[in-house]
Amino acid sequence: MKERIKSFLLIFLMVSALFLIKQILGVSGVGIIVTAENSKEALEGASYLLEDMILPEKKLISFGENYKTIIYNESNHRLYSSIRDPLAKVLSSKEIKIEEVGKATDRFIDFKFSNPINSFLLSKSLGNNESNHVPKEIVEIENISIEIGPDFNKMVLSNSEKAVSIKLPKEDFIEMEEIFTQIEKEENYDYYYSVRSSFGADTNLYFPYEITKNISNVYVDNSLSWMNSADKRQIARKYLGAALNTAQEMEEEIGKTVFIAERDILKIEDNGIIEYQSILDRDVKNRNLLESTNTVIKEISEKIPDKKGLYLNRIKEIESGASKGYKFIFEYRIMGYPVLYSTGNYLEMDVFNDKLKYMRVIERRESKRNSDFPEPGVHIKSSFDILEKEYELFKKYYMEDNKIPVKDIEEVSRNEVISWIKDTRLSFFDNSLKNVGSSLIPAWIFETESWILGFEALTGNLIYQESK
């Protein structure tokens, strides 16, 4: 009997100890590695998922010879969806062998992210609980290239400094190759050419020969502009929870409602911006990317009503006092085209592991779409047309950026200026001037290390410039 009681007590102590260890690791934030199970628990019921968040911005498809196109929209073809399984395998299977990057084939698809993405996070977004040696080999991935060969395909993961190549059986890409062939047969796309081969410039830019596709006339509304006090309190409830009951509500200035709670401040602006700030209740000395990402997903699921076009643009490491965290910057796209807002990034979040410290979101949603745009006979200019029209402006900014004196203007070569441009993309520009029925302007965005320049796609006129 005595022995039985002893055994029972021993088992009870062991179970209690295990339970306590689990509790301590879960709460303290010292347990830096959040397991897949933990993250799953944290995200249960989340309407926004990691797989929605990490998506390439555009796809460059080469059909061989010099036939190339760029596709922005995923929903038309679902090309990225078709490579999720082989990509997940490459980032998780222990049997994956990394090889030297050889000469590329002329039939390939490049999946381009807007900025380098952490490869462990990418692996997680594909449903991998554990990653293999590949993410350690290449920590950030900016481009995933699938080279289509006769006997096997190659997946090349790369960023500006490194590339790794993995040979994969063609069976892994049956769906992708079917989509590839379908797009090729339809020939319903705009052709692009390599600026490197045409200009001899050191760049990975591609210019279209012409844009024949309609881009649609899209209108957006700012719902905050017509909200009454009750509507605004409903939004505030999402951000402040029970703290709203004791929060002070005031009109900071005309069109700006402020809720001040004990530890949080929320501003709802009639111009379509919601801004939230909170105080950290403790120092976060060790930043944890996965835990912070889980927090971001949870917060987006709870607070952002329109998540359909939301995607991660970049993550930056930040510090606040003694705490270390991350800034997550999101962009929004309509019909696959990124939207550039004159009032800033669509969504920014400063997260310190499980704590959201700052959040700013633009509340402007699509209200109407007219697909017959532009009118017959009117064409969207190519990025080449824009560059040629505004070449002197590009040259001026290039010289300023590189501190080249005006007297040396003749020394500056065309290819120097072109190589300075890091990216061009067809986008929508929201000048945020109207609250109701505001028409988005199709625009070409040119991005350099220090500038974002937006040009109206029909006229080529400069409509936006931002120093980074």
Added chain:
Amino acid sequence: MRNKLTLLVIILLLLMAPKSFASSTNELKVKAISESTVDASKYGITNPEKKSFSVDKKISLLNGFAPEGTLVKIKHFATADLTGKKYDLLKLPANDEYIEVIEKEVIVGKLGVFDTKLNLVDGINLLQINFGVKGLEDVKIIIYVSSFQNLEKIVLK
């Protein structure tokens, strides 16, 4: 007085003669220079790289370079060969069998490059690119479009 006048006229003629002679030689020099200094390396086609090839797409994508202000004329010729079997890259049509499909003009801008897209037809297509510079030969590109499978079926039916 009369002698003096005659002398003056002779002097004037002598003064003018060498001048007009010099100016005419100068003009010749300018002409000669402009012909002899045509820098062919400043004009060219970067895409396609080959000057004779076959494709299965009815699209031709053309890229080239030339100094700013150059008027580039691109003529597209084809042949009336519905079966697509009459000619191929080894058996080309005679010059008089070509029919002009379209002529495009492109003025080269400040970037010194140009690009254009052309819709090809089945069979032999000839692209003739002229840079409008004396002493510079036209660039000729022959493209054989071999997408006859479907057409053959229609013809057989």
